[in-house]
Amino acid sequence: MSSPSSPALPPKGSIITSIRTSCSETRVSANIQVDEESIKTLLQSRIFKSTFKHLRLAHGLAMPLQFPSITSEVNLISLLSILNFAHGYRVPLKKATGRGAYDTIRVLLFGMYLSHDDEGLMSAKGLKNISKAKVAELMNLTNYIHLERPHPSIPGLTIGELGGPLYELVDLVTGVLNQTGEILVNAGYSDLGEFVIAALRKGQKDEQPGVSDAEVVLDEIIRTFPAFQDVGTFEGKPIYIFKKALFLLHALVLRFGQEGDRRIPLPDTDEIPIFSDNVIPSMLVHFGVLDLSATTVPTLRDAFQPVAVTANLDYDPTTSKGSDEIKGKEEGSKGSDGYQQMAVGPQLSEQEAYVLRAAAIDACEMIVRMAKVLDVTGEDVWVQSLTLPELDGWLWSVAKEGRLRRDLSRFRQGGRCVMY
Secondary structure (H helix, E strand, O other), X not given: OOOOOOOOOOOOOOHHHHHHHHXXXXXXXXXXXXXXXXXXXXXXXXXXXXXXXXXXXXXXXXXXXXXXXXXXXXHHHHHHHHOOOOHXXXXXXXXXXXOOHXXXXXXXXXXXXXXXXXXXXXXXXXXHHOOHHHHHHHOOOHHHOEEEEEOOOOOOXXXXXXXXXXXXXXXXXHHHHHHHHHHHHHHOOOOHHHHHHHHHHHOEEOOEEEEEOHHHHHHHHHHHOHHHOOEEEEOOEEEEOOHHHHHHHHHHHHHHOOOOOOOOOEOOOOOOOOOOOOHHHHHHHHOOOOEOOOOOOHHHHOOOOOOOHHHHHOOOOOOHHHHHOOOOOOOOOOOOOHHHHOOOOOEEOHHHHHHHHHHHHHHHHHHHHHHHHOOOOHHHHHHXXXXXXXXXXXXXXHOOOOOHHHHOOOOEEOOOOOOO
């Protein structure tokens, strides 16, 4: 989360512009190349054409729950967004539970929602007071947050103590929940959903009933909660990403905007920047869009080598051959060694990760611009209507398809991180 030395947030009303400008400047300064031909090749590739239409809206938001009110549902979506991190714990999570980071957070929230705690674990007070032990229990990690070490004075005896990567994850999640709850309690809100709905209503456009100004909503959310303040630096300049806040806005639109539901005002998210994490930049490298060979950040030049761009673009996971390639080899099922078959990606510093995430944001802007003017006819004209959130959804989801989920490495950021 932010610290006193963190870069300043953008001026009010300029968050989206600041994301685009800072990310473009970062990519250019780091000399990460994006070639027009590589974009055309991606848009005309087998992997894109065979999977885009059914993966473009797959942001993992389907929830088998019944909600008593719209505030209750917005609260869960908002908590899913603020907790949408833990990428660096993918392998130990797969080994322990068979689930990845995102599904682990979903399990936690389902457990919190269904809990019969008198206070209500998803209320502001419940978030403020939830313990690490309860979080570990609901994440199904109670048995995986201890380390054994020899007793200092009794030979042959081992003792357990809290520690290890999954205890660190539990600590991070609990910290975000406690901090968020404290802010909400102090501000007089009953839960995060109530705050977000108030922000949406504050952004209501007078000239467009039912439409909220994305800039206003982002300002309210980002400035209030440190866990949304996703800002890095490169060469002394800020890099604005705000992945989780952007994800939240689009998640609300996907849930409430597709059926003309205007019980709450919603922003237009078709043109907001992508929600850059570790998966999307990595996929853009594997698909040949981000060229790191001449970057001024030396550790990134060979970070993903070797990269089989042609084979990746020519792959069709919808065919029987594509799906059969991973039968019996599904990564990370509990009690198996499947997780060990996952390609190991590079570990990056915070700054290196911010540079790559920024380059992905700028590259996706370029992809969508080129798609709109691509010379296509007949059944391929749909490419020209490509939007940034659809491209984000496709890149994030296609990484889980067929052999790609096992063979294509994703980078991870070293150290403690609650931004993605």
